[in-house]
Amino acid sequence: MKARIYINRHIVKSNKKTGRDDACIAIRTYKGVKYAKKVELFGSWTLKQDFEKPYCSGATIWLEGYEENYVAEDENEIRSDEDIYV
Numbered sequence: 001m002k003a004r005i006y007i008n009r010h011i012v013k014s015n016k017k018t019g020r021d022d023a024c025i026a027i028r029t030y031k032g033v034k035y036a037k038k039v040e041l042f043g044s045w046t047l048k049q050d051f052e053k054p055y056c057s058g059a060t061i062w063l064e065g066y067e068e069n070y071v072a073e074d075e076n077e078i079r080s081d082e083d084i085y086v
Helices: 009-018
Strands: 002-007 025-029 032-036 038-041 046-049 061-066 070-073
Touching: 025 038, 025 070, 032 070
Parallel strands: none
Antiparallel strands: 002 025, 002 061, 025 032, 038 070, 046 061
16 A cells, blocks of 8 residues: 655644654555654655645655555554644
């Protein structure tokens, strides 16, 4: 199944503001979004950039590959986008 990995800038901004250390690397699949602090990639991945059609959360640059081709450490449960705003 296809997976897209990007940095959630809203969480980065929130971490800086509050001093928290929440995971901000987002891994999106058809099942939802998981967040991790470290992701190890292997296999075939493509780095994409599209400023005219940003991906979810406004991401304009992301990695695209398959879910079987990564290992995420400190992976959080799937959570909704409303949880990322402080």
